[in-house]
Amino acid sequence: MSIRAVTRELLVRCVDTWAPGNLHAQHGAAFLYASARGIDHDAAEAALRAFGEFGDRLRGRLTLLFVAPGIEALVGRFAAVQREIGTPAEMAVHVVPGGNVGAVLKAAGAASGPLLAMVDDSVGKSFKAAVVLLTAPAGTWEKQRSELHAAGLGLTVGVELVDGDSEMLVGFGTRSDKSLEAFKSELWALDEYAGVRYRDPRDPEEHLMDISLEPNPxxxxxxxxxxxxxxxxxxxxxxxxxxxxxxxxxxxxxxxxxxxxxxxxxxxxxxxxxxxxxxxxxxxxxxxx
Incomplete structure (x- = not known):
């Protein structure tokens, strides 16, 4: 499996662990997938489908925002998915071809409730999110970690995904010990993705580790x-x-x-x-x- 497939699965698992505790928020909840370069359309659809599984649990408004250049094709793709899975009226889906993330969140009325965000290193982290999943080039963890801390997300983890000559950093930031523990549990549960290995960005020896429920210590x-x-x-x-x-x-x-x-x-x-x-x-x- 590719690095993109692992990242997509981590996103879905983040949705699965975050949604149950946040869909009852008084002012509604929101999900943001944003990039100034472009997003993975398959990951975007996977996120929509994952949230669709919780449609019957909604007690308030859920806003899904996809902000990136060149994503106009997602409008038709999402419409077909929504017809297929029957998303409720309380779930609002917005596809925005670029723009300031903070302004988009405010315009959609999604700036006050709990927010789960998936972003890359092209997007600033000045918006207020409860949980951030990010992707960035390998070797940049200390910079990404500092930005997450500056955004108020004091609990973080970064892992580099390595598949042959391809590598990428995945970072995670939260304010909750429980959320961090849950993410790490999911991180090590992806053992079906043979070929992709982990590397701790803070390990000076850059040891590569197989993905396993019992990781090499x-x-x-x-x-x-x-x-x-x-x-x-x-x-x-x-x-x-x-x-x-x-x-x-x-x-x-x-x-x-x-x-x-x-x-x-x-x-x-x-x-x-x-x-x-x-x-x-x-x-x-x-x-x-």
């Missing part, structure tokens, strides 16, 4: 040990680091801490008892020196 091992080089941290702090600063999940960190203790690479304080969140983990003397 090599990159996380290096990152946790490097983090512990600055001093001991609690299990809770290490799990938090894995969640917010790596492509891994908090549960992956928990498993790895156990393995590192068994190997003697790290030590714990106190030495005995349950491995609770307040147990301090530090580098073993041989590992640190």
């Amino acid at each position: 090599g990159a996380l091992r290096r990152e946790l040990l490097a983090r512990l080089g600055d001093g001991g941290l609690t299990v809770t702090e290490l799990k938090r680091f894995a969640l917010t600063d790596t492509v891994y999940r908090a549960a992956d960190a928990q498993k790895l801490i156990v393995a590192l203790l068994h190997s003697g690479a790290v030590r714990r304080s106190p030495e005995g008892g349950r491995l609770g969140g307040d147990v301090v983990i530090s580098l073993a003397p041989t590992a640190s020196g």
Whole structure:
């Protein structure tokens, strides 16, 4: 499967996890798919179909906005899909061939409710979104991460998709721990996409990882040990680091801490008892020196 197929599936899964908790918003909810260069029409249709699955749950207005140059052909394509799946009147679909994203959101009356956005690096992030899924060139994660933080999305993850000579960054930003955990769960659940591999953009060794529910912990091992080089941290702090600063999940960190203790690479304080969140983990003397 191609990188585009993986990105499209991640978008659909974002819709599936975001929609149930946001379609009851008093002022309505909105989805934005925008680019100053152009969008994947297949991904746009997949998003429309995914939201259509929730048509019977709508309690307010749902606005879907597709903003990019050269998307006029989507008007007819969307009309056919809407007839096929029977989208309700509360679901408004707008295809806008370019323009300022903030102004488009305001004009559509979608600037006040919860917003899920899919954008690329050609779109600024000054609009207020609850969740942002973005694509950008590989090697730009620190820049994209800073922009997401500046937009108020303090919980982020970036992963580079690699398929032969092709590569692309996918980033995710949210304000919710639960949302970040859900995205990471979906990220590692795409194991049917053989051929595409992940790379943690913060891994100095640029290790490639197969997509698997049980990911190779090599990159996380290096990152946790490097983090512990600055001093001991609690299990809770290490799990938090894995969640917010790596492509891994908090549960992956928990498993790895156990393995590192068994190997003697790290030590714990106190030495005995349950491995609770307040147990301090530090580098073993041989590992640190």
